[in-house]
Amino acid sequence: MNIDEKLQILADGAKYDVSCSSSGGEENPGAIGCNKTSGICHSYTSDGRCVSLLKVLFTNFCIYDCSYCLSRSSNDIPRAAFSPRELADLTINFYKRNYIEGLFLSSGIIESEDHTMSLLIKALEILRFEHGFKGYIHLKLIPGSDPALIARAIKLATRVSSNLELPSSKSLQLLAPQKSHSSVLQPLKFAREFSLAAGRKKPIGMSTQMIIGATPESDFDILKTSSVMYERKLLKRVYYSAYIPVNSDTKLPALKTPPLKREHRLYQADWLLRFYGFSHGEILHKRKNLDMEFDPKTVWAFDHMELFPVEINAADREMLIRIPGIGIRGADKIIRARRHRALGFDELKKLRISLKRARYFITAKGRYYGVSRMYPEEIKKRLQSSSKRQLTLFDQATLFGEL
């Protein structure tokens, strides 16, 4: 098999992993390669996702038979495997041409967990030691592999991850009987321990992914799982991946289109958890699932009309960022500008604060420019009519970019 075919098969097998962030690495130049803290997107595919890393499977041979996975052992598909050197050379040559920020390496399980992990480590060692590569490497840890191998791997990788795959252990049990939540979390726990023991100030950056819509969990269950991870500081990020049927299996739902809107709403809620000081209970109280029509912050505001309107010149940062339509950057702009003078609506417009949603929830110098009576129903109607024109734009908002 030539390298073109291999690359095609092994890139195809890895593409459903949505993580592609190259941010957060130390900026430390080597013989070749240097991270950029902000991360860099090198291209965008025709589905609008950022390409930052050479995201490939080391091999798609796999001894497991997980229902949702393209590489499951019972699928009759072409199989391929790189050699560690082949993969390292490909990475360096792509990097030199500025196609990529680095490597995202994942793999099917070939022969055994330990054997697979050793092959991945070998490829990383060639990159780091022979080429002196200091760019970004994201490594998927292989659950069930020897802790000693994980200890070696985290010395080589910039970030590691292990996918929860599904939002609950019960679903995992059903669709991936060889895996469990505790088995997929184990390597992350090892990784944290080892990196702290090795004298790092912070543990190595870690993330995970959950498939959305293949199993019956509610958004509440999903966000709760995420917030537990964030609270325990086990993970930097959780990725949500709208379920795309790649196999036909009676245990799986038959979906015509992937639940992209739901995935988008989950990302919005996830941002609220990580950057806006919301708890999962606040985002979804009284509800099991996120609203499809309005974003979670707006829904939260509708439930707390007693807190609004907020005076833009007086509110503290914590409250400013809770106003629908105003983000972290907007809030900081407001805080900087109001040191010089009180802000009216014109000043807000000049600062390019988007008032499309915010106008219904704020006063500026005591004046309110929203609706005549501040009822959620009234505001909803206005928002609906103004969003109709923009619906297409809104639908395609994606949050795969760098952060």
Added chain:
Amino acid sequence: MAHLVFDGSFEGFMTLVYECYHRRTTPRIISTEAPKTLFEDSIIDIQTDIQKCERVLTGLRKNLSDRHLKTVYHLFLYDKEEIFLDLFRYIVLGFKNVRLLEDPSIDTVRRVEDARKRMFRYLHKMEGFLRFEELEDGTMYAAAELEFDVLYFLGKHFARRLGNEKFIIHDRRRKRAFVYGSGEFQIYDVAAFKLPERSREEKKFARLWRVFFDSVSIESRRNDKVQRNMVPLLYRKYMTEFN
């Protein structure tokens, strides 16, 4: 109010600031070429003068904070006539009271900050979208038509990551090139340039990159509009995967 013409250099612009204070005049237009029609009120042709430039720079260093000073330097690389007047007003504001430069509700301040952001956002995009090809002798070569004059920043960025390589970044719009090798760089004017042959392996890796790029797209999530927003057609001219 006058129409001021200077030579386009940073020193020239600083001389222009000096002359405005000296002659107590406020520019109405600032350009790098004299107007062709003769209806203009008064045209002042600025002769670049290093001493006058130094006087202004000394004043700026005394009055402005580091961040604002950098904004002035950087904005000059914006390299479009429309910014000169705002840059001039920004300097005047800074001389008046440096605190004014922190107030984003002043139009000039906001426009200058916006322009700076636009320029660095562009730089960040180009850090991702620039593509190198390997030449026969192993030198990596990248061509671009830079919208802003960020060649120096771009070159520095790649010097950090391709430290052991030789590389050239060629700004075909300004006919200049950032040339790097063994820890040193130089920016050259490039009048004419004949590109040497590509290396033997170049075709193979360009092809593999396209193979990769095409196979990672998920058909059921297809969204050309987002792709076009993120990589506008303008950028694609020199990008391997789109050619």
